[in-house]
Amino acid sequence: MVTWVFLAAAAVAVVFACLAVVVRNPILNVLSLVIVFFAMAAIFALLGMDFLAAIQVIVYSGAILVLFLFVVMLLNIPRLGRLGSGRPFQALLGSLLAAFLGGLLLAAAALLPAGLGAVLPGAAAGGTAVPIGRALISSHLFVFEFITLLLAAAIVGAVYLGERELQ
Amino acid sequence: MGTEVVVIALKLAFGLAVLLTTVPIMVWVERRGSALIQDRLGPNRVGPLGLLQPVVDVIKLVTKENFLPSRAQAPIYLLAPVFAIIIALSTFIAVPIGPDDGLTLFGRPVDGLLVAPHLDIGLLYIFAVASLGVYPLVLAGWASANKFSMHGGIRASAQAISYELAMTLAVVGVLMGAGSLRLDEIVLQQSGTWLGMLPRWNVVVQPLGALIFVVAVFAETNRLPFDLPEAEAELVAGYHTEYSSLSFAAFYMSEYIHMTVAAALATTLFFGGWTLPGIELPFGGWPQALLGMTVFGLKVALFLWFFVWVRWTLPRFRFDQLMALGWKVMLPLAVLNFLWVGVVLGLGLMEEGPW
Numbered sequence: 001m002v003t004w005v006f007l008a009a010a011a012v013a014v015v016f017a018c019l020a021v022v023v024r025n026p027i028l029n030v031l032s033l034v035i036v037f038f039a040m041a042a043i044f045a046l047l048g049m050d051f052l053a054a055i056q057v058i059v060y061s062g063a064i065l066v067l068f069l070f071v072v073m074l075l076n077i078p079r080l081g082r083l084g085s086g087r088p089f090q091a092l093l094g095s096l097l098a099a100f101l102g103g104l105l106l107a108a109a110a111l112l113p114a115g116l117g118a119v120l121p122g123a124a125a126g127g128t129a130v131p132i133g134r135a136l137i138s139s140h141l142f143v144f145e146f147i148t149l150l151l152a153a154a155i156v157g158a159v160y161l162g163e164r165e166l167q
Numbered sequence: 168m169g170t171e172v173v174v175i176a177l178k179l180a181f182g183l184a185v186l187l188t189t190v191p192i193m194v195w196v197e198r199r200g201s202a203l204i205q206d207r208l209g210p211n212r213v214g215p216l217g218l219l220q221p222v223v224d225v226i227k228l229v230t231k232e233n234f235l236p237s238r239a240q241a242p243i244y245l246l247a248p249v250f251a252i253i254i255a256l257s258t259f260i261a262v263p264i265g266p267d268d269g270l271t272l273f274g275r276p277v278d279g280l281l282v283a284p285h286l287d288i289g290l291l292y293i294f295a296v297a298s299l300g301v302y303p304l305v306l307a308g309w310a311s312a313n314k315f316s317m318h319g320g321i322r323a324s325a326q327a328i329s330y331e332l333a334m335t336l337a338v339v340g341v342l343m344g345a346g347s348l349r350l351d352e353i354v355l356q357q358s359g360t361w362l363g364m365l366p367r368w369n370v371v372v373q374p375l376g377a378l379i380f381v382v383a384v385f386a387e388t389n390r391l392p393f394d395l396p397e398a399e400a401e402l403v404a405g406y407h408t409e410y411s412s413l414s415f416a417a418f419y420m421s422e423y424i425h426m427t428v429a430a431a432l433a434t435t436l437f438f439g440g441w442t443l444p445g446i447e448l449p450f451g452g453w454p455q456a457l458l459g460m461t462v463f464g465l466k467v468a469l470f471l472w473f474f475v476w477v478r479w480t481l482p483r484f485r486f487d488q489l490m491a492l493g494w495k496v497m498l499p500l501a502v503l504n505f506l507w508v509g510v511v512l513g514l515g516l517m518e519e520g521p522w
Contacts, residue, residue: 062298127287
């Protein structure tokens with residue numbers, strides 16, 4: 001059962017990830033990406049990572065991609081031209097890189113221990129929200145605070161850029 | 168296995184029935200309520216007090232032609248209202264509508280009223296689904312190939328993102344007080360009284376949070392005074408200008424379902440859910456569950472009436488006013504509420520109240 005759900009979610013993720021690149025309509029690209037993130041959330045949930053699944057949907061599907069859609073609509077991009085960049089050297093380089101990354105992924109999968117269960121070891125009975133929260137404010141406190149500092153800097157930068165454009 | 172599936176199916180069917188019955192009732196309440204507030208009679212021809220008016224409305228909608236604009240993006244145009252209904256319906260399953268300890272049905276434990284109140288990430292699940300609610304609106308606006316629709320869709324996305332922040336931050340206070348994301352625990356934490364008379368509801372400790380949540384929910388459900396995505400005076404009918412027949416009905420229904428779910432959430436998070444303060448019940452099991460569900464229903468009904476009342480009392484905002492309110496007033500106030508709950512918790516005052 002779990003295997004079938006996983007295979008379905010994985011297939012959806014791969015197919016729509018391809019569509020997100022291949023389809024020549026920006027809105028449909030964004031929508032494909034929404035579905036990819038959903039499939040990823042389903043896979044997280046299957047792994048017992050309920051918190052991560054919810055956050056995935058809230059942050060990516062619910063906020064970032066709505067913003068993408070908003071921007072794409074505002075810019076009113078016409079239908080894109082046909083597929084392909086017309087640059088054979090870059091296309092070759094890209095294909096080689098993709099093949100290398102795919103091989104790396106397969107090698108990593110082959111190296112996994114055989115008896116690994118379907119649920120990740122960190123998945124707790126009471127959900128993963130509590131352990132993640134505790135980890136963030138104890139062992140990872142410095143990183144956590146540092147990221148908030150980074151975000152604050154990004155916000156200040158965005159405000160500065162916006163202000164300059166107004167004047 | 169067999170009876171277990173039956174129990175789950177019954178729970179789902181009950182939830183669906185409750186939500187779908189609320190829609191015609193709310194349509195009637197809205198029309199009669201608006202008439203009451205505007206000193207008119209309202210629909211009073213069909214059935215006693217016009218109670219059958221929603222039935223006639225449905226017949227009218229069903230028999231209309233489902234029109235497809237020639238330049239519309241057909242699949243998305245047709246799917247958007249379906250998504251609207253699905254998303255509106257799926258939020259409700261994590262809301263606890265009654266006490267369920269020791270309840271059995273056909274010899275099986277019921278395990279939660281209604282469907283999944285014991286979800287460990289309950290609150291996050293609701294935010295996750297609610298944050299998707301804007302997609303149908305944006306997609307409908309875009310796929311209609313109509314400038315007014317498009318404008319409505321863009322407004323919907325901007326508005327939803329802006330008010331989601333304030334809403335989420337307001338709920339963080341509740342989360343801190345309960346120390347859990349589980350909605351059933353959030354309800355239980357609010358049972359009992361302070362000083363023998365004040366209910367231990369979150370609204371008593373964090374009135375600011377409750378206010379922000381309710382205001383943000385008006386914006387998230389696109390109700391007046393925040394119904395900018397469909398502002399009739401400016402955008403014909405906004406994102407659903409091009410929709411007719413059952414596609415339009417789907418949007419209309421999803422708005423009322425969103426309203427019901429929002430009322431249920433406000434009740435659960437800030438007004439004690441199905442609990443009544445200061446009353447010790449001498450019985451458990453199904454009588455207790457039914458009483459809890461009745462209390463919950465009454466609180467939700469009060470909220471729904473509040474939605475109608477506000478809609479016919481306040482005028483619509485201008486879009487820049489809406490944005491300014493969301494970012495410059497609601498968000499800072501939500502942070503203030505967050506700090507206040509932190510102080511109350513830090514001084515250990517949550518148990519006996521912040522006085």
